[in-house]
Every structure is written in C-alpha cells, then in structure tokens.
Amino acid sequence: MARGHEKIPVARIGKTVGLRGDLRLNLLSDFPEQFKKGAVFMSDRGDLTIESYNPARGTVRFEGVGDIDAAKRLTNAYLYTTKEAGEKACHLGEGEYFWYQIIGLEVFDGDKRLGRVKEIERLAGTDYLVVDTDAALVQKGAAKSFLIPYIDRYIDRVDLEAGRLSTKGAEAILDAS
Incomplete structure (x- = not known):
C-alpha cells in the first residue's frame, strides 16, 4: 500500500x-x-x-x-x-497528534535516550506510551519496556520532524519499572 x-x-x-x-x-x-x-x-x-x-x-x-x-x-x-x-x-488542534504519528518516535529524558514508542494503550481514560527500552539501558539492568502516561507532567515536547518525543521525569519511571 x-x-x-x-x-x-x-x-x-x-x-x-x-x-x-x-x-x-x-x-x-x-x-x-x-x-x-x-x-x-x-x-x-x-x-x-x-x-x-x-x-x-x-x-x-x-x-x-x-x-x-x-x-x-x-x-x-x-x-x-x-x-x-x-x-x-x-x-487536530495545536499540540494534538494521531497515535500513528507518536508510535515509532524516539523517547528522550533530557539528552538521555530511553527508547522508542512501540504502541499506545488506553487504560482508565489515560493514554500510556509503551516504550521499548534502549538496548544499552536494558544491558545495564533496566526493564525491557515501560509505560509513560501521556500527560503534561511527563510529556515535554513532540517533534515529528526530528522523530523525537522529549519527556520530563520519564527516566524515574523507567528506574522504578
């Protein structure tokens, strides 16, 4: 297609x-x-x-x-x-995206690459990004995947052209996973 x-x-x-x-x-x-x-x-x-x-x-x-x-x-x-x-x-309004635009983006917390968005799940009315953790972090003992709530507290910026989703505090979620 x-x-x-x-x-x-x-x-x-x-x-x-x-x-x-x-x-x-x-x-x-x-x-x-x-x-x-x-x-x-x-x-x-x-x-x-x-x-x-x-x-x-x-x-x-x-x-x-x-x-x-x-x-x-x-x-x-x-x-x-x-x-x-x-x-x-x-x-779409400003700052709104289709799910397929978010899936596949690389996830960063500051300058640290955490992984890539594999899919999105909706649980209890909140969308969660399912992130496949970067292989280097998994080798250091991090979880293979983790969830980031798609809410302002964690999502800083989406840059479709750069293929990048910037987060704030998502590294702490990974560490706790």
Whole structure:
C-alpha cells in the first residue's frame, strides 16, 4: 500500500444490542465525529457504511444489516480507515497528534535516550506510551519496556520532524519499572 493508504484501526465492533441490528462500537480513536451517517470504513468483513451512530449509547447500525443475525456476523470485527481519510475527517488542534504519528518516535529524558514508542494503550481514560527500552539501558539492568502516561507532567515536547518525543521525569519511571 502507498504511504497514507495504510489501514489504521479506529473501532472494534462489539456485541449486538436489541433485535434490529444495532451493535456496540468500541472506539479506538479520539475522533467520534468520523462515525457519521454515510461514512464508509474498511473491515475484514468487507466495507461497512454507517446508517446511524449513537455516541450516547455507544451503538452503531450499518447499512444492509437490519436484523440481529446479520449483526452477529460483524461482532469482533475491526473498522479501519486510511491515514489520508483519517486526517481529512479529523481535525487536530495545536499540540494534538494521531497515535500513528507518536508510535515509532524516539523517547528522550533530557539528552538521555530511553527508547522508542512501540504502541499506545488506553487504560482508565489515560493514554500510556509503551516504550521499548534502549538496548544499552536494558544491558545495564533496566526493564525491557515501560509505560509513560501521556500527560503534561511527563510529556515535554513532540517533534515529528526530528522523530523525537522529549519527556520530563520519564527516566524515574523507567528506574522504578
């Protein structure tokens, strides 16, 4: 796939709700506005077009899925978008980033390289950077990986052009891991 056309997971379809084909929608995105009537997403079950989305209930209904049996066939499927489509549909504010922009950045605390962001996990409403620790630090006895909460207390600056994420206090988290 060409750059910008890579599949980005944005939601996972959960269990059925009711008898008319509604399903739980577990968001993997901070942009619920992209789940609007007529929006098309890729899935391993084929392309799916949203007929309706209820953010208050966390439910979605897809076009052509009008009963519980058809809906059950979509349970546990992931919805994907492309980087290009995601950037077009979701408008970021200053200092906001897509997860895929953060994953892969080198993590520094001051001038000390701590590792590289492997993935991001959301736990209890807070995003955590999963960092693969620098090999030299692991050889000195540091944990192979550790978590940094993505909050102002620890995140100092993100420089996408330099591929660098600067932290404050993250070395102490690594030491305690």
